Amino acid sequence: MELFIQQLVSGISIGAIYSLLAVGYALVYSVYNFTNWAFDGFMAFGAFMAFTGITSLFMPFWLAALLSIVLTVILSVGTEKLAYNPLRVRKAPRLFMMISAMGVNLATVNIINLIYGGTFRKFPVDNLQPIFIKGVSIGRMDLMAGGISFGVLALLWIFLYRTKWGLGIRASSIDILTASLMGINNNAVAMIVFAITGVLSSVAGVFYGIKYAVFPMMGVVTIKAMIASIVGGLGSLPAAIVGSMILGILETLVSGYISSTYRDLFSFLFLIIILLFFPNGLMGKSSDEKL
Amino acid sequence: MGYINTIIILGGINIIAALGVAILTGYTGLFTIGHAGFMALGGYMSAIMAKEFNVPFPIAILIGGTFAGLCSFIIGYPAFRSQLRGDYFAIATLGFSESIRLLLNNTKTIGSIKLGGAFGYMAIPNHTTVLVVVIAVILSLFFMHMFVTSQYGKNCIAVSQDEVAAQMMGVNLLKTKMIALFISAFYAGVAGGLMAFYFAYLSPSFFTITKSSDLLAAVVFGGIQSLIGPVITAFILVLFPELLRSFAEWRLIIYGFLFVIVMIFRPQGLLGYVEMNFEFARVWWNKMFRRKQSGTQEG
Known part of the structure; x- marks a missing residue:
């Protein structure tokens, strides 16, 4: 039972990291209708900037994290x-946007690879003692990753649903042309959406780096976030979070009780099963609804 | 001479795999970043067939390709049936290819067949020669050209341009996408098979996401809805790193920037929307030697 609860907590914290990533994808997707493949490059970039801040510039953790976010x-x-x-102004097909994003991703990941090398690095944070509650050990980093991720998501929710700017973004996600006719500045919306994306990817990158390791290809984990957003239901932020939680917990249980080697394989099989039985995802709405 | 042979063989293999990506990404508009997985499936399958079951080499390659094509349905059917947006199909291909690599990395033996896991599958008979590759490339190009100009090929183009409009004109989306995916995976599998019989050795590390990006690069630079474009760029992309060794570690960085630049300034790629035909030869012939008669044809 202790092991189970431990796994559950670990699963929730990894699920929280996935949900940051999944929300980042869903946000760009709902406004601009394309998958921001560059996102996993951003995530690795964020992790490496925080890493450099701590190891080379001798910053405290919070300052390095702030630097990485900026x-x-x-x-x-x-x-x-x-x-x-430039592509959007020209109303280029979505395929072109995806290829362009893929290019940014390739360039970012490989520049990091060239500078830092492909080795796995331990994120330089103090090895904090886990907390023991009735014999269940809970990693402090798990708690912190979970807590801060949910904090960021809550702030994002407040921003999107309780402010005028958020209203603008939601309006743009329904129809960007009409929104701009109603006086919403398209360029400002783009800036805000991609700034939020940057914050999300950086936070996720730092916590993922702490939990596992920092390496240039770490962004591959964003496949999981995408799987999670399909499992939850496409294009909606709450569904992305629910999907991420389910995937994070199931994955940790699989690696705890069965084998950690086949963890990634399991996530993929899970995706196929979900697609076969719930083609719209677990919280499937009609595909026209967004955000 | 051996060096030139190597380049021709590797270039030819890359051309066949890139043709597979061209039919899917270029013609049907389905973004794929996981074709290395299909190459791995085809490569291992044909190697097993030839080595363990003594199947003749050309048949082994065809079996490998067909196997890769059939495996593609594992992702194709669920993803296309639920009408996932194209983006999510790309994720499915990426996940599929990573899963295949993971499985191969951890499979030491299947029954009595020693796959070797991460160490690689050794001692595959060596059959791929320049002649074989050249014949394979010509056949692949010929069949792909036939497919693209057929009704099925036109359906694919219709799907890539507007799914709803295509559906209203009576194109069966699921069927068209599945056919395109099958052929695409078949080509990748054949390329993987040729690779196995050339290196006489297969390792899961051949089939990483880098390989998939290379294939995608060939199609993006070569051009959307073109066969001859990806063929030329697929060959150049093999030739280029060979000529400039120091360029090797910068290669993917340059590809990345080129993706963005090409999409902004020349999204149709090198020869986008140019169909492979020999019309230019006829026009040229007319211009050079039959100037007087050619007036009506040039318009």
Whole structure:
């Protein structure tokens, strides 16, 4: 029973990281209708910036995390301006947007690979003692990752549903042309959406780096986030979070009780099973509804 | 001479695999970043057939390709049936290819067959020669050209341009996408088989996401809805790193920036929307030697 609860807590914390990523995808997808493949590059970038901040610039953890967030936001917004905006202005097909995003991803990941090398690095945080509650040991980092991820998601929810800017983004996600006719600044919406994406990917990258390791290909984990958002139901933020939680917990249980080697295989099989029996995902809405 | 042979063989293999991606991404508009998985399936299957069951080499390659094609239905049917948006199909291909690599990495033996896991499958008979590759490329190009110009090929183009409109014109989306995916995976599997019989050795590390990105790069640079474009770029992309060894570690970075630049400035790629035909030869012939008669044809 102790082991089960331990696994559950670990699963929730990894699920929280997945939900940050899944929400980042869902947000860009719902407004601009394409998958931001560059996202996993951003995630690795965020993790490496925090890593460099701590190891080379001797910053405390919070300052390094802040630096990583700022730099990732700059990268994300810059990508929007240079790589996506010209295509969007021209109303290019979605395939072109995806290829462009894939290009940004390839370039980011391989530049990191060139500079830092492909080795796995331990994220330099103090090895905190786990907390014991009735014999169940709970990692402090798990708690922190879970807590901060949910905090970020809550802030995002408040921003999207309780502010005027958020209303603008939600309006754009329904119809970007009509929204701009109603006086919503399209470019500002793009800036905000990609800035949020940058924050989400950086936070997820740092926590994923702490939980496992920092390496250039770490962004491959974003497949899981996408699987989670399909499992939950496409294009809706709450469904993405629910899907991430389910996937995170199931995955941890599989690696705890069966084998950690086949964890990734399991996630993929899970996706296929879900697609066969729930083609719209678990919380499937009609595919026209968004956000 | 041996060096030039190597380049021709590797280039030819890359051409066949890139043709597979071209039918799916270029013609049907389905983004794939997991074709290395199909190459792995075809490669291992044909190697097993030839080595363990003594199947003749061309048949082994065809079996490998067919096996890869059939396996593609595992992702194709669920993803297309639920009308997942194209993006999510791409995720399914990526997940599929990573799963295949994971499985191969951890499978030491199947029954009495020693796959070797991460160490690789050794001692595969060596059959792939320049002649074999050239014949395979010509046949692949010929059949792909036939497919693309057929009604099925036109259906694929219709699906890539507007799914709803295509459906209203009576195109069966599921069937069209499945056919395109089958052929695409078949080509990748054949390329994997040729690779197995060339290296006489297969390792899961051949089939990483880098391989998939290379194939995608060939199609993006070569051009959407073109066969001859990806063929040329697939060959160049093999040739280029060979000529510039120091370029090797910068290769993917340059590809990445080129993806963005190509999409912004020349989204149709090198030869986008150019169909492979010999019309240019006829026009050229007319211009050079039959100037007077050719006036009506040039318009």
